[in-house]
Amino acid sequence: MAVRDDVVTSPAAGRGDRAGARIELSGVTKRFLTPSGEAFTATRDVTFAVEPGQFCAVVGPTGCGKSTTLSLVSGLDRPSEGSVRVGGHEVDGITEGTSFMFQADALLPWKTVLGNVAMGPVFRGVGKKQAQAAARDWVRRVGLAGFEDHHPHQLSGGMRKRVAMAAALINEPSILLMDEPFGALDVQTKAIMQNELLTLWEQLRPAVIFITHDLEEAVALADRVVVMTSGPGSVKAVYDIDLPRPRGSVQTIRFEPRFLELHHQIWESLSEEVQRAYARTTGETS
Amino acid sequence: MSNTATVSATAQRAADTAAGAGARALRRRKLLVLAARLGLAAFLIGGWQFVTSVGWLDPFFFGQPSGIAQRLGDYFSQGDQATEFGSYWSQIATTLREALFGFVLGSLAGVVLGVTLGQNRFLADVLGPYIKIVNAIPRIVLGSIFVVAFGIGETPKVLLAAVLVFFVVFFNAFQGVREVDRNILANARVLGASPLQIVRHVVVPSALTWIIASLHTAFGFAVVGALVGEVLGAQSGLGLVIKTAQNSFDPNGVFATMSVIAVIALTAEWLITRLERRLLSWRPPAPSESAAI
Numbered sequence: 001m002a003v004r005d006d007v008v009t010s011p012a013a014g015r016g017d018r019a020g021a022r023i024e025l026s027g028v029t030k031r032f033l034t035p036s037g038e039a040f041t042a043t044r045d046v047t048f049a050v051e052p053g054q055f056c057a058v059v060g061p062t063g064c065g066k067s068t069t070l071s072l073v074s075g076l077d078r079p080s081e082g083s084v085r086v087g088g089h090e091v092d093g094i095t096e097g098t099s100f101m102f103q104a105d106a107l108l109p110w111k112t113v114l115g116n117v118a119m120g121p122v123f124r125g126v127g128k129k130q131a132q133a134a135a136r137d138w139v140r141r142v143g144l145a146g147f148e149d150h151h152p153h154q155l156s157g158g159m160r161k162r163v164a165m166a167a168a169l170i171n172e173p174s175i176l177l178m179d180e181p182f183g184a185l186d187v188q189t190k191a192i193m194q195n196e197l198l199t200l201w202e203q204l205r206p207a208v209i210f211i212t213h214d215l216e217e218a219v220a221l222a223d224r225v226v227v228m229t230s231g232p233g234s235v236k237a238v239y240d241i242d243l244p245r246p247r248g249s250v251q252t253i254r255f256e257p258r259f260l261e262l263h264h265q266i267w268e269s270l271s272e273e274v275q276r277a278y279a280r281t282t283g284e285t286s
Numbered sequence: 287m288s289n290t291a292t293v294s295a296t297a298q299r300a301a302d303t304a305a306g307a308g309a310r311a312l313r314r315r316k317l318l319v320l321a322a323r324l325g326l327a328a329f330l331i332g333g334w335q336f337v338t339s340v341g342w343l344d345p346f347f348f349g350q351p352s353g354i355a356q357r358l359g360d361y362f363s364q365g366d367q368a369t370e371f372g373s374y375w376s377q378i379a380t381t382l383r384e385a386l387f388g389f390v391l392g393s394l395a396g397v398v399l400g401v402t403l404g405q406n407r408f409l410a411d412v413l414g415p416y417i418k419i420v421n422a423i424p425r426i427v428l429g430s431i432f433v434v435a436f437g438i439g440e441t442p443k444v445l446l447a448a449v450l451v452f453f454v455v456f457f458n459a460f461q462g463v464r465e466v467d468r469n470i471l472a473n474a475r476v477l478g479a480s481p482l483q484i485v486r487h488v489v490v491p492s493a494l495t496w497i498i499a500s501l502h503t504a505f506g507f508a509v510v511g512a513l514v515g516e517v518l519g520a521q522s523g524l525g526l527v528i529k530t531a532q533n534s535f536d537p538n539g540v541f542a543t544m545s546v547i548a549v550i551a552l553t554a555e556w557l558i559t560r561l562e563r564r565l566l567s568w569r570p571p572a573p574s575e576s577a578a579i
């Protein structure tokens with residue numbers, strides 16, 4: 001236990017490039033080849049930017065290419081047209097200093113909580129001892145002290161999310177990409193995790209792209225909300241959320257007049273898209 | 287206070303009796319299953335003994351349990367005179383050695399090639415049809431080729447066992463690599479894992495569930511390979527014992543050796559299950575226990 005105290009994860013690590021971690025997408029179009037050989041356009045002409053340290057939420061109807069956008073920023077995929085730039089550099093190869101969080105937790109089921117959290121430093125070539133010490137510190141920071149030796153299947157959904165969060169943040173990323181991370185959680189757990197995320201984000205201040213279906217979640221957490229149109233996805237509108245920080249509890253902010261105002265405003269724009277997407281899917285199936 | 291104390295004490299007692307009754311019921315069921323198992327064995331073996339003693343079946347062709355037991359006793363008590371080619375133990379050792387070498391060789395090759403092809407789609411597409419073709423060949427026949435090429439020593443048996451094992455393990459390892467969770471892969475890549483680190487930390491552990499599942503059947507195949515190789519031509523081994531017994535119209539000898547092989551296979555199965563428990567201890571307990579039958 002003494003290990004915890006003498007490892008203070010240095011806040012300077014990874015922060016040098018943080019100032020340059022501005023994410024810019026300009027005119028990004030991504031086409032996929034479907035198995036039947038047809039070209040499927042996931043996103044068309046997507047243009048928006050996320051400032052360093054900014055929390056940006058992306059909302060939109062199902063199938064509007066939100067996840068595609070994330071894999072383009074992370075460097076897992078290349079755009080068909082347009083450019084994705086991080087810190088002024090064109091993305092080619094995995095973007096340095098990025099972490100991912102998925103809806104389904106991407107934990108290694110054969111590793112313990114500690115082992116999972118330690119993967120980030122281990123992949124970066126940090127010694128095993130050092131990686132484990134850092135992981136121990138992060139496990140404590142997400143409130144899972146005492147569960148270091150448990151395997152993921154022994155944990156509840158919320159606890160697994162905490163592990164995933166620690167695993168994503170341990171490398172002190174300058175960019176955090178979140179793909180509906182809390183989508184599968186129950187309402188109460190979701191609220192708790194949102195608060196935890198905000199607390200940790202305020203400590204590290206990575207730039208965040210947070211994909212969600214839940215507009216309330218988007219407005220409560222983000223500085224900027226990007227509304228996307230239904231497939232092929234493109235940016236419909238960008239809203240800056242001027243709610244003061246620190247936001248405090250996500251549950252109580254929902255009742256503030258300014259929150260309701262913004263929510264109403266964005267919802268008008270979003271609901272149109274949702275209805276169009278819905279009409280299309282029902283039209284296709286019938 | 288005292289009220290709640292009494293209530294909780296009563297509840298505790300009720301829970302205790304319930305637990306006791308549950309444990310008793312469980313024990314009774316276990317005994318019942320065991321008794322039924324023994325009964326079934328007694329019925330089958332006794333029935334066999336009966337129909338051959340009263341003459342409904344000819345023990346000359348179909349053997350007889352008492353004769354098999356006697357033959358087993360002979361095999362293990364007669365030392366170097368047990369068979370024409372040395373002691374029975376040395377026959378067991380030969381077959382076991384061939385099966386083990388073949389098993390190790392075949393599984394290693396299967397894992398390495400399975401993981402490689404699972405990782406490399408181009409290579410998999412190129413080699414895929416050829417592997418299917420070779421897999422469609424009745425590989426037992428390869429034993430004849432091996433005997434011709436390598437003589438009647440232990441090498442052809444090891445090779446035959448390895449070939450049989452290889453395909454079982456290969457297909458499972460290949461499938462296991464293909465089934466690796468895409469999110470986990472993407473996550474590892476984003477965290478900065480090198481291709482080698484991905485193989486070591488993600489792909490191989492993930493495929494291990496599949497690979498180990500295949501080892502259960504694979505050892506059986508290794509024994510089959512060794513035995514068939516010995517039947518085709520050998521200087522010692524259990525397959526040769528069976529062949530000699532067959533040639534001298536001795537079904538009891540065949541059955542006796544068969545039961546020895548069954549014991550070997552069961553022991554190996556037990557060892558592999560232990561290994562599986564150790565390597566896959568991270569898994570939730572339910573599936574492996576229900577599969578324990």
